[in-house]
Amino acid sequence: MIFHDLRGFLDELERQGQLVHVRQGVRPEPDIAAAGRAVTDLGEASPALLFHALEGYGAARLALNVVGSWANHALMLGLPKTASVREQFHAIAQRWTRFPVPVERVAEAPFQDNVTTEIDLFALLPLARVNPMDGGFYLDKAVVISRDPDDPENPGKQNVGYYRLQVKDKNRLGLQPVPMHDIALHLRKAEERGENLPVAIAIGTDPILASVASAPLRYDQSEYEMAGALAGQPYRVVKSDATGLDLPWGAEIILEGEVVCGARELEGPFGEFTGNYSGLRRQPVIQLTRALYRHKPIFEQCYVGTPWTEVDTLIGLPTCVPIYHQLKADFPEVEAVNALYTHGLATIISTRQRFGGFAKAVAMRTLSTPHGIGYCKIVIMVDETVDPFNLAQVMWALSTRFDPAKDMITVPTASILPLDPLADPPGIATKIILDATTPMAPDRRGDFSRPVEIPPGTREWTAILGDLWAKAKAGER
Amino acid sequence: MSAICPRCDSAKARRLATAPVDGAWEIFGCPVCFFTWRSSEPDSITDPKRYDPRFKIDPQRIDAIPIVPPVPGKRPQSS
Numbered sequence: 138m139i140f141h142d143l144r145g146f147l148d149e150l151e152r153q154g155q156l157v158h159v160r161q162g163v164r165p166e167p168d169i170a171a172a173g174r175a176v177t178d179l180g181e182a183s184p185a186l187l188f189h190a191l192e193g194y195g196a197a198r199l200a201l202n203v204v205g206s207w208a209n210h211a212l213m214l215g216l217p218k219t220a221s222v223r224e225q226f227h228a229i230a231q232r233w234t235r236f237p238v239p240v241e242r243v244a245e246a247p248f249q250d251n252v253t254t255e256i257d258l259f260a261l262l263p264l265a266r267v268n269p270m271d272g273g274f275y276l277d278k279a280v281v282i283s284r285d286p287d288d289p290e291n292p293g294k295q296n297v298g299y300y301r302l303q304v305k306d307k308n309r310l311g312l313q314p315v316p317m318h319d320i321a322l323h324l325r326k327a328e329e330r331g332e333n334l335p336v337a338i339a340i341g342t343d344p345i346l347a348s349v350a351s352a353p354l355r356y357d358q359s360e361y362e363m364a365g366a367l368a369g370q371p372y373r374v375v376k377s378d379a380t381g382l383d384l385p386w387g388a389e390i391i392l393e394g395e396v397v398c399g400a401r402e403l404e405g406p407f408g409e410f411t412g413n414y415s416g417l418r419r420q421p422v423i424q425l426t427r428a429l430y431r432h433k434p435i436f437e438q439c440y441v442g443t444p445w446t447e448v449d450t451l452i453g454l455p456t457c458v459p460i461y462h463q464l465k466a467d468f469p470e471v472e473a474v475n476a477l478y479t480h481g482l483a484t485i486i487s488t489r490q491r492f493g494g495f496a497k498a499v500a501m502r503t504l505s506t507p508h509g510i511g512y513c514k515i516v517i518m519v520d521e522t523v524d525p526f527n528l529a530q531v532m533w534a535l536s537t538r539f540d541p542a543k544d545m546i547t548v549p550t551a552s553i554l555p556l557d558p559l560a561d562p563p564g565i566a567t568k569i570i571l572d573a574t575t576p577m578a579p580d581r582r583g584d585f586s587r588p589v590e591i592p593p594g595t596r597e598w599t600a601i602l603g604d605l606w607a608k609a610k611a612g613e614r
Numbered sequence: 615m616s617a618i619c620p621r622c623d624s625a626k627a628r629r630l631a632t633a634p635v636d637g638a639w640e641i642f643g644c645p646v647c648f649f650t651w652r653s654s655e656p657d658s659i660t661d662p663k664r665y666d667p668r669f670k671i672d673p674q675r676i677d678a679i680p681i682v683p684p685v686p687g688k689r690p691q692s693s
């Protein structure tokens with residue numbers, strides 16, 4: 138199933154019992170943050186929420202937790218909502234290889250129904266403080282589109298990414314461009330030229346673009362062409378007549394403006410995916426010039442805080458898959474990559490081994506992948522027979538295959554994203570590799586000669602019991 | 615309409631918005647530390663005396679807060 142917009146996906150979630158309407162009156166604070174926290178705590182199949190009655194905002198609608206569970210994530214991919222995380226990983230990894238899928242260009246989009254230069258974000262968007270000590274109201278599930286000022290016609294260098302946006306006034310936003318991310322490079326080039334950087338902000342997009350926008354693609358890879366690869370159909374875009382940027386056709390709301398050359402203003406703090414508030418920084422500012430939106434637009438946000446939250450589901454597999462393909466290019470023995478934890482600060486990799494010490498080589502390569510440079514503080518290596526998404530199996534491997542004297546490598550003063558609360562100074566951390574693969578010749582250690590194999594017939598019995606259990610749940614005897 | 619900023623105690627804060635539908639609340643913003651708040655939030659957010667001291671800001675020290683990313687120098691113009 139292909140979803141061209143957020144509305145189409147919400148309809149599918151509703152059909153699948155994965156959307157909860159909140160029609161009772163709620164206060165923006167503290168109800169939205171509390172509900173956002175509570176819904177992810179409902180577990181791996183938690184539903185999306187659609188609020189219809191926020192105090193002071195009339196009939197404005199706010200969606201939360203749209204891709205906040207593995208069930209919703211599976212539906213986004215067109216898989217059954219019961220698909221395992223490992224199945225979803227392999228589905229994305231396989232579709233990833235279809236990249237690039239050229240975009241579908243169309244002239245008109247639903248968001249062109251309403252166009253205004255009199256922008257008042259406080260009236261347009263039902264804003265709510267995400268965490269109590271945030272420095273303001275944030276847009277935290279909006280994608281920012283920009284291009285390379287030195288190569289503006291290159292579609293690959295057009296970037297679509299998540300950057301937190303602080304609402305500072307009716308038409309003014311604070312922007313956090315993480316130095317390792319593409320928009321920071323665009324901004325640096327614009328400022329070197331003495332120019333403002335034109336940007337567009339899309340709120341409430343289809344879920345696939347929301348997912349791809351969080352992936353660590355290479356600088357010259359287009360998120361739209363990757364969204365087409367994952368969806369199995371060209372991604373539909375509309376060129377902005379104001380900025381020339383390609384805009385996602387299905388967006389609920391588009392904000393257009395410019396990052397102001399040389400301007401830096403206080404931004405933050407913001408409760409982040411690390412489970413800590415970020416520090417205060419003086420950061421760039423976006424001056425908005427135009428807003429476009431569908432009739433009765435749906436505002437979309439996500440709750441961010443101590444994992445697990447929607448952010449962890451949304452960015453999880455798009456983080457795993459590029460690392461997997463980058464490793465696989467030289468080490469086809471790599472089986473799967475689990476970089477779900479805190480955006481891959483902890484990463485688990487399963488691999489076959491060619492010879493003794495091979496897993497350690499793969500781990501060291503992981504540290505130097507583009508994502509590994511800023512994340513991958515803890516890398517755990519396991520055998521190909523261990524499912525890295527099954528933490529019980531990973532802990533078994535660590536407890537029986539890992540020798541601290543021989544299987545641990547630490548890398549002092551390595552690079553890390555500044556948001557890591559343990560970074561000292563910010564941007565620097567010690568990294569560690571834990572090799573929990575079975576030693577292989579010529580590394581002869583321990584006795585692994587008599588493993589307990591899975592009993593014959595187990596697979597058949599899995600099917601038999603699954604069937605009987607389904608009948609038991611349905612009340613049959 | 616002006617107000618005291620709960621975070622940096624500046625008297626320059628001003629009203630940015632009122633509730634678009636029923637006037638249920640107002641939103642204020644501080645031009646010194648860029649804090650924004652809604653009048654309907656708890657005292658721990660709106661009252662300068664109750665704002666969590668770990669998150670208070672001294673306006674005198676804003677100039678010492680890091681600039682990220684730094685503003686690069688302009689490229690020489692090619693002739």
Ligand SMILES: [Zn+2]
Nearest residue numbers: 619622644647
């Ligand atoms: Zn202030």
